[in-house]
Amino acid sequence: MASQLRGNDLRQLGFPEGRAIGLALAQLQRKDYKRLSQTDQLALLKAVLTTPNDYLTDLAWSHTAAALLPAPSRHVALGPRQPYATFGAEHIKPSAIHQMETAMKLPVTVAGALMPDAHHGYGLPIGGVLATDNAVIPYAVGVDIGCRMALSVYELPAKYLTQRTQELRHLLLENxxxxxxxxxxxxxxxxxxxxxxxEFTVIPFLKNKLSTAAEQLGTSGSGNHFVEFGLVDITDPANELGLPLGQYVGVLSHSGSRGLGASIAQHYTGLAKDVCKLSAEAQHLAWLGLDTEAGQEYWAAMNLAGDYASACHEHIHRRLAKALGHKPLAKVENHHNFAWQETLADGRDVVVHRKGATPAGAGVLGIIPGSMTAPGYIVRGRGHAASLASASHGAGRLLSRTRAKAEIGEAELRRTLADHGVELLGGGLDEAPMAYKDIRTVMASQTELVDVLGTFTPKIVRMDGA
Structure with a gap:
């Protein structure tokens, strides 16, 4: 085993003072590198030092390489705030508005919009939509990349939900x-x-992610993720689902890309922060240029995570359809926490980030859920230009998770569920209906963004927890 290199050894090699030395020394403590001779360790460090750009997407050395880049290219000043559209402004707290206004000062920002369910997040607020010029912001996409809604509609009568409650409860727990x-x-x-x-073999960072992705395929996360049986009520006779007016049984799921998406978000956010130094209030809005190797790799990894999230929902719905012994009449699926390459109404090609916002292009179908005791809405987008063809992705939080746990009691939650005829499997006080805004108020704030085709009312809800 090689003797341990120290900071002075790296300084003699040419490493500048700063965090690059600490990052490199920490990396050399990993067992893969401790086995190398000191000569081989120094040769590796010399290669990273000489050509840091070649290591920006290396699983082990990306952060060291980024810290070695010239400082002038890594510091970015904010500019004047550009205008943006806000929907339901009276229901949005100042902290979320402040975050949106910070995002509108980025030099890569082209346009933006804030949805009526907006609330505070990391970097871009949840419910924020941001269009940028040839740049992707990992934290404007979000940690749960490709998180989405998926609805299956079955030709089963409404009474099926009350007559077979225990059976459906068992199906959710088993599947x-x-x-x-x-x-x-x-x-x-x-x-x-x-x-x-x-991508699992071509992108260095993803080479050790396949095993966990395979294990977690078809599962759901914690927090506000759910799978639930409920009542679908189709109210628009011109709906694109081909469903007659009336009531049906539905399965609605909400979850994302699991550990795969989270690891991608964390890795590339760190890399973006290293190469794009912003002020403290904007640091989570660091971006990667799409004309860089790191930007292209994140884009490919993001799209993989989005497709993986869709595959998770496909498996969830396939398992439940088999358990029910019925094939769905129709399906609706949409995602948020993603970035798309789109063209604005004025002809500009941009990258549109929708962090907790539903794509609502003209004719595009989607689902906007409420809380577990409030209806969700099946919608058709209207392609509204000022919203960047977007709508809310839900009701939006009224109380933070911490406040919800402190202010809402278990008895109050159970009483509310009973009043609405909802059975909850798992879940917690932080996801209580009272922690969310009124979805009806949110929908009233975006009538110009979407048309409503029908509703979904939860009846048997499965979430993380005992």
């Missing part, structure tokens, strides 16, 4: 898995072509 790190048992896992994607 879903929730929580951080949760996975399906080996004999219960289902295959999917997303696991055969080249």
């Amino acid at each position: 879903t898995r929730f929580g951080g790190g949760r996975s399906w048992e080996r004999g219960q896992r289902l295959p999917h072509e997303v696991l055969d994607r080249d």
Whole structure:
């Protein structure tokens, strides 16, 4: 085993004073590098020092490489705030508005919009929509990349939900898995072509992510993720689902890309912060240029995570359809926490980030859920230019998780659920209906953004927890 290199050894090699030395020394403590001779360690460090750009997407050395880049290219000043559209401004707290206004000062920002369910987040607020010029902001996409809604509609009568409550409860418990790190048992896992994607071998950072992705495929996270049975009420006779007016049984799911998306978000956010130094209030809005290797790699990884999230929902709905013994009449799916390359009404090509916002282009279908005791809405987008063809992704939080746990009692939650005829499996006080805004008020603030085709009312809700 090689003797341990110290900071002076790196300084003699040419490393500048600063965090690059500490990052490099910490990396050399990993067992893969401790086995190298001191000569080989120094040769590796010399290569990183000489050509840091070649290591910006290396799983092990990206942060060291970024810290070695010339300082002048890494410091970015904010500019004047550009105008943006706000929907339901009277329901949005000042902290979320402040975050949006900071995002509108970025030199890469082209346009923006704030949805009526907006609330405070990291970097871009939840409910924020931001269009940029040839740049992608990992934290404007979000940690749960590709998080989405998926609805299956079944030709079953409304009374099915009350007559077979215990059976449906059992189906949810048997055919879903929730929580951080949760996975399906080996004999219960289902295959999917997303696991055969080249990105798992071509992108260095993803080379050790395939195993966990395979284990977690078809599972859901914690927090506000759910799978639920409920009542679908189709109210628009011209709906694109081909469904007659009336009531149906539905399965609605909400979750994202699990550990895969979270690891991608964390890695590339760190890399963006290293190469794009912003002021403290804007630091989570660091971006990667799409004309850089790191930007292209994040873009490919983001799209993989989005497709993986969709595959998770596909498996969830496939399992439940098989357990029910029925095929769905129709399906609706949409995602948020993503970035798209789009063209604005004025002809400019941009990258549109929707962090907790539903794509609502003209004719595009989507689902905007409420709380577990309030209806969700099946919608058709109207392509409103000022909203960047977007709408809210839900009701939006009224209380933070901490405040909800402190202010809402277990008895109050159970009483509210009983009043609405809702059975909850798992869940917690931080997801109580009272922690959310009134979805009806939110929908009233975006009538110019979407048309309503129908509603989904939850009846049996499965979330993380005992």
